[in-house]
Amino acid sequence: xxxNEPIVGLLYNPAVPSVxxxxxxxxxxVEVIPDRLWYDFxxxxxxxxxxxxxxxDELRDHVKSRRVIGHGIGLSLPSAMPLDxxxxxxxxxxxRAFNFEWYSEHLSMFLVPGRSVPNAQAGMGLPVVLDxxxxxxxxxxxxxxxQALGTEILLENSTIFSAIPEPDMTEPAFFNRLYxxxxxxxxxxxxxxxxxxxxxxxxxxxxxxxxxxRIVREIHLAGGDWLKGHYTDSHSRATPSPVxxxxxxxxxxxxNLGAITFEYHESYxxxxxxxxxxxEIEKMHDLAHDIGSQRREVA
Amino acid sequence: xLVHFQKALADLTASPALCREVRxxxxxxxxxxxxxxxxxxxxxxITASKGMEANCMLYRANRLAPVALNLPETCEAIxxxxxxxxxxxxxxxxxxxxxxxxxxxxxxxxxxxxEELSPQxxxxxxxxxxxxxxxxxxxRQNATQVTVKSPTE
Numbered sequence: 001x002x003x004n005e006p007i008v009g010l011l012y013n014p015a016v017p018s019v020x021x022x023x024x025x026x027x028x029x030v031e032v033i034p035d036r037l038w039y040d041f042x043x044x045x046x047x048x049x050x051x052x053x054x055x056x057d058e059l060r061d062h063v064k065s066r067r068v069i070g071h072g073i074g075l076s077l078p079s080a081m082p083l084d085x086x087x088x089x090x091x092x093x094x095x096r097a098f099n100f101e102w103y104s105e106h107l108s109m110f111l112v113p114g115r116s117v118p119n120a121q122a123g124m125g126l127p128v129v130l131d132x133x134x135x136x137x138x139x140x141x142x143x144x145x146x147q148a149l150g151t152e153i154l155l156e157n158s159t160i161f162s163a164i165p166e167p168d169m170t171e172p173a174f175f176n177r178l179y180x181x182x183x184x185x186x187x188x189x190x191x192x193x194x195x196x197x198x199x200x201x202x203x204x205x206x207x208x209x210x211x212x213x214r215i216v217r218e219i220h221l222a223g224g225d226w227l228k229g230h231y232t233d234s235h236s237r238a239t240p241s242p243v244x245x246x247x248x249x250x251x252x253x254x255x256n257l258g259a260i261t262f263e264y265h266e267s268y269x270x271x272x273x274x275x276x277x278x279x280e281i282e283k284m285h286d287l288a289h290d291i292g293s294q295r296r297e298v299a
Numbered sequence: 300x301l302v303h304f305q306k307a308l309a310d311l312t313a314s315p316a317l318c319r320e321v322r323x324x325x326x327x328x329x330x331x332x333x334x335x336x337x338x339x340x341x342x343x344x345i346t347a348s349k350g351m352e353a354n355c356m357l358y359r360a361n362r363l364a365p366v367a368l369n370l371p372e373t374c375e376a377i378x379x380x381x382x383x384x385x386x387x388x389x390x391x392x393x394x395x396x397x398x399x400x401x402x403x404x405x406x407x408x409x410x411x412x413x414e415e416l417s418p419q420x421x422x423x424x425x426x427x428x429x430x431x432x433x434x435x436x437x438x439r440q441n442a443t444q445v446t447v448k449s450p451t452e
Contacts, residue, residue, distance in 0.1 A: 039398050039438045050442035080301040112309040126308055126354070129341070133301055161350030161357075165341050199350060230353040 004299075005292035006219075006251075007067065007259050008284040010277070011235075012059065015269035019277050020062045026281050029067040029101070031261050032059065034094040035074040040087070049090055063098060069218070069259060070100035071187075076111040077141045077155070078128040092148050101259070102217065103149055104187045107138070107174070108158035127160040130167035130174050135181075142184045154217050156187035159195040159233040172210035179215040185256070186211065189220035190243045191233055191263075198231040208250050216254035219247060221284070222263040235265040238276055239283075247287055252294040260284045303332040307342055312354045313393065321346045362389065365399035366406050370427045373410070376420035384413065400435040407431060 009029035010016055013036075020027055037059070039050040074087055095103060108125030128134050138155070145153045155178065157171060169177070175186045188211070196202045221244075223237030239247075239262065251257055262280045264272055307328060311318050320327050325343045328334060334342065345351060363385060367374055374381055388409045396402045407428040410416065416424065 039400070039442070041398060041401070041439070041442055042396075045442065047439075047442035050438040050440075053441070080305055109305060109309075112306055126305075126312060129301070129304065137301075161353035162345045162348045163350075165344045166337060199353070227353065227356060230350070230356075232353075232357070 004295045005288040006257050008281060008288055009066075009069070009259060009261050010281075011071065011220075011261055011263040013264070013266040013269075014055070015266040017058055017062050019274060020066075022274055023278060023281060025065075026278075026285070027066065029069055029259065030059075030063060031069040031071045031263075032094075032098060032100075033071050033073055034091050035072060037094060038090060040074075043084070043086070048086060059098075067101050068098040069261075070095055070098070070103035071156075072103065072105045073110060075105050075141070075145070076109055077105050077138045077145075078107065078109050078134055079111040080137060081111065083141050083144055088145070088148055095149050095151065100149075100151055102152035102154055102185075103145065104154035104156055104218070105145075106156045106158050107171070108160065125158050125160075127158075127162060127164050129164050130169050130171060132168060135169075135174060135177055139178060139182050139184075142178065142182045146182070146184075152185060152217070153182075154185045154187040156189050156220065157192055158189070159192040159199075161199055161230060163200055170207075170210060172207055172212075175215060176210075176212045179212060185217035186215045187218045187220060188216045188254075189222070189233075190246050191220060191222040191224065191239065193246075194240065194243050195224060195231050195233050204246055208246065213254050214256055216257055218259045218261060219251060219254075219257065220261050220263055221247065221280070234268075235263050236268040236271065237264075238272060238280055244283065244287075248290065251287060252291045255295075257291065260288060300333045300335075300338075303334055304338045304342065307332045307334070308345070311342070311346055311351070312358045313389075315355045318346050318351055318355065362395055362402075365402040369399065369403035369431050370406065370424070372423040373407075373420065373427050376417065376423045377410075380415075384410065398438075400431055400438060403431045404428070404435055 007028035009027055009031060010019065012030040012032045016030065020030070037052050037056050039052065041048050041050070070091070072091060075083060075091070091103070106125060107128060109128055110125055142153050142155070155175065157175070178184050179186070193204055193207060197204050221239040222233060222235050223239055224232045224234045225236050226232070251260070262277070262284060264277070311321065321343065325339070328339055328342055366385065377384060388406055391409065392405055396405065407424060410424050411428070
């Protein structure tokens with residue numbers, strides 16, 4: 001890895017320690033979902049959080065010589081409700097423990113407004129209205145996160161199955177404006193984009209062309225499955241070839257891209273296999289070298 | 300109101316029956332939620348879209364996950380009746396609990412009151428409920444306000 005290349009890593013799950021043991025320094029970083037490090041008994045519980053101590057210890061053992069990125073799923077920034085302060089406190093504490101390079105959340109809704117956590121969970125990421133009201137809402141919470149964490153905040157584009165009609169702006173325009181107003185960067189999930197091109201008929205080139213290249217700090221790669229005529233971001237396979245093609249074509253254009261992450265779910269570890277994950281890591285390093293070469297030529 | 304729009308979207312995703320009702324009579328949305336005309340049009344359009352079917356399927360799959368993960372033998376034992384039973388459980392407990400063990404425990408309690416369970420299913424349920432209860436008790440015992448410690452602490 002050269003200084004001007006993005007780092008290469010994996011989304012952490014219970015199967016990843018064995019991968020890290022096998023691949024050693026090939027994996028530059030792990031991306032940790034803080035919400036998977038505790039059990040949450042809900043806002044009304046006097047003793048709300050129970051930490052998964054064994055999982056935390058195992059993670060700690062495997063990040064001694066690696067960088068760590070935080071990737072949250074619980075704060076649900078677009079939900080029309082205040083941030084959950086105690087949950088945010090836990091995220092902050094996890095950041096202090098593992099020193100995240102940066103922290104990301106999603107541009108989708110995981111909580112139902114008007115109810116409290118955990119009973120407010122919508123059970124999946126739902127699409128958001130792309131308008132000024134949502135932008136103000138998300139921007140305000142991004143600022144809160146920036147202040148609380150003291151680190152860079154990113155937002156990820158999500159897989160959706162029904163785009164909300166009559167948007168006031170496109171999704172790339174939403175990300176661009178959020179960056180202009182708050183400095184919040186983009187975690188560009190190319191596999192989510194791939195799923196949206198299949199399910200919604202979106203044009204990847206149009207989407208990627210509209211993104212301000214400066215805002216992309218991280219790229220996610222993954223593979224998915226078909227479910228009754230819908231393509232899902234199930235993190236169940238190696239990255240499909242069209243996604244690699246976009247990665248090679250577009251990633252070198254993002255001057256601030258700092259990390260490339262492969263995501264898979266532990267329940268598919270057997271299907272993908274250690275060799276499959278190793279191949280993904282190798283291809284990601286090839287991509288990172290390619291980006292580094294192009295950056296050196298420009299410099 | 301954005302709050303009502305988001306609530307309606309989540310309710311629709313959780314309920315194929317509500318989706319069917321809205322498709323037949325879109326004014327139902329106005330009766331249940333405070334929506335602007337634009338919000339109402341958006342929801343009517345989404346409800347009619349092909350993607351709403353995927354939203355509903357994934358919602359059910361996600362809600363099933365804690366049960367399938369923690370009660371595999373019970374699910375196998377009630378296999379032919381799982382769909383009906385889980386739907387009845389969700390009707391009685393419409394709100395998901397994000398704590399997988401709490402959700403699995405609640406389903407166990409629901410099943411225990413179902414008289415038509417076979418002896419084989421009841422046996423699997425008793426065995427797996429005991430494991431879930433023990434794990435849940437352990438997480439409750441550890442629950443604290445103490446936050447994650449840094450590696451140096």
